[in-house]
Amino acid sequence: MLRFVSLKFGRLYRCLKFLFVVGLFVVLLMNTHNLFVSFQRNELTDRRFINLNKCPACFGTSWCRKFMNGQVTFEKWGKLRLLDYFNVKNVYFAQYGEPREGTRRIVLKRLGSNQELAEIDQKMCKRATGRPRCDLIQAMYKTEFARLNGDVRLLTPDVVEGWSDLVHCPSQRLLDRLVRRYAETKDSGSFLLKNLKDTERMQLLMTLAFNPEPLVLQSFPSDEGWPFAKYLGACGRMVAVNYVGEELWSFYNAPWEKRVDLARQLMDIAEQLTNNDFDFALYLLDVSFDNFAVGPRDGKVIVVDAENIVVVDKRLVKQNKPENYDVWYESKFEDCDKEACLSFSKDILCSRVTVDHNYYAICQNLLSRYATWRGSTGGLLHDPPADVARDGHLEILLDECANPRKRYGRYQAAKELREYLTQLSNNAREGQI
Template identity: 25%
Template sequence: MSKIISVFVAIIAIAMITVLYTPIIPDFEVHRCPFCYGRDFCPNKQVSLRMSSFKDIINNLISVKNVYTTTNGLVLKKLGHTKDLNTMDFLICVFHRSHVMEPCEFQDVDLHRTNYTQALHYNMKTNHYNGFRVCGRNVDDSIDILIRRILKPDGGKDVMNVINLWVISIINGEPLFYKAFDAQHFSLPIYYGACGRLIAVEDCGQNLNEYEDYNWLSRARIARSIIGLALKFTSGDDDFRIYLTDVSPDNIVVNKTTLIAKFVDFGNILIVRKSNVSSVHHSDHYPNAVEHIYSEENVCQSSISDHNIYSICRFIISSSAPWPMMKGGLLHSIPIKISEENPQLEQLITNCVQPNEEMDSGDRFAAIFKLDNALKDILGMHPIDTSNLQLG
């Protein structure tokens, strides 16, 4: 029996060594074009998947979400599960053929008989296929503005480019978001482009839950950066408000050096045109919910919503954050000294989930500004010791 185990271990070891030292090149599926995501990032050199650790091997070889990390600082995304990609191909065939049971050969399609800009417009409005939706008052005008942003600089003259964007709108609108909004202003991952059925974005750091054991001041700095992003998505664009509908630690990464967080998944968002009509939407709080329960229609029809604030407070920062967030939320285990110096801190954290009528008049915007200012003051009084980030 021991010999069998030894042989098995040896086989596993050989397999691991082979994986570690043999470059694995992703399949970009360029042959699918023009019904792909584009060809503006087809690398002129080899792009290999990162296999430097057991975690890398598991993530890259058994990637349920079809998201891969590379050896040169890129994250490659197929934008959907395998079943989603198969559904996308079926929908492309249905769109172009009246007899859907016929074999679908993309090469046979007459690309000039279809108004793909109009089809892109329809998908962004109706959101039948994924979680990316433009909504609110004057939605058609809103989509026109976004499409003009997305199609710059050629203005939609390149038919192939418009087809690529239409295909993306079927599977996952994340690249549309990257093209429409400024990466530096919103602290987005750099979008490098697409090659076939993969997009390439910047690798921005480690998953938020990797910072569970970092000292409280480090986590406070991370929390402030997340608060800043939530407010910027809500109010930081001239024309639109951006509401995140899938806030979880899996979709937030942190730079290990700066402790600055970034959201890295924008496949599930609502984009709402700013309005002069005063209609503030307040998210309902469901204490026992493990997912964010919200009315999409109420968010879309408001002039402004506290949706982003509630999302990060309830599901990331506060002690009520459910799994898969770290136990106790991002600001767990407040040090005794800081708690004594700031006796209202725990209440401020709670208030951004469920505002206090006396302290905040039931307003989450007021609650989050108070919490952010409190964290700013604490970090000003207690500089972070960067040599001991992981010591509580």
């Protein structure tokens, strides 16, 4: 009986597989003309394709001239629109060309799935008209994004607090920084909101509420040493950032020396985002192997997904002195069977001066034996050389950093782990000389 059932399901599976292949072939056949057309034309010059027709319900227009001039083109298979069904995140690889500089690789992002983008349109229409569909451009002028149009001087915390992770607990100093460094205006450099055009203000606020990643990249730019991809510009709902390199996962089975160097850089990123001269703590809420990339030339690790980052103004915390503000906060270890698990409270992150969240996130989700990704376990520092394994110091530090046994143990473990990884990296280089 069991054999009969298994055979029956086997035939059903093969039948469904065959029907899927046939269906895919039919779709390809029906869209043959469209396939050839998509390879021949540059859809990035199409206002509707990049949603330029939806502005100011968009992310910006600073790169529109480059798009319309055909300086931005999809790479190879990126021209095949049929593959968009599998590109849920709406991230594309493209080429950008300048007459004197030649072409270089960039990354284009819609900053959300098609469903998420459709939902934001529906929400704006409902707020403006009570209906899910409407003239989106007119609706924008009836939403909270248009509230600050006119002669309003400053973008203030009471207006945008809680709109997104970036402004879960904003300070005036942070918001002034966002406005002053806003790259989608020709008159950047002023923290006065009234210096922006009405459409620019609405674009800034929509970006802040929907997906603030561009504002993180602009406010904490790579040119100043922050570990983020470089923001280039936007046109409609297509944002362009610099291509960094292959994602961190590609180095999961790299030589030990390379993985040690990457691990050291990851811990340095955790330290930089936690403690810096600007007194802004940037806490990573989404830490996984596909949110980091490695430069092909310099081997530098960069954060390539900056949507889920809470920015805390430590100066404001010290000034307001909320309850237990000066008590060191220890993030609680999250033991789960899913990928990229993290346990955190945004409100607590916003109310403490000293927090170990970034060390915890990097150690648990990327470096230690608790890290799981795409069916693999053991983290980036899996299978160390025999002498390192025998010594046992690395395993002890990783365990204490991910799941500390002593009070405030993660702080000390993170410090010692950075030093130990630096030592291992130096030893590896000396051994190659």
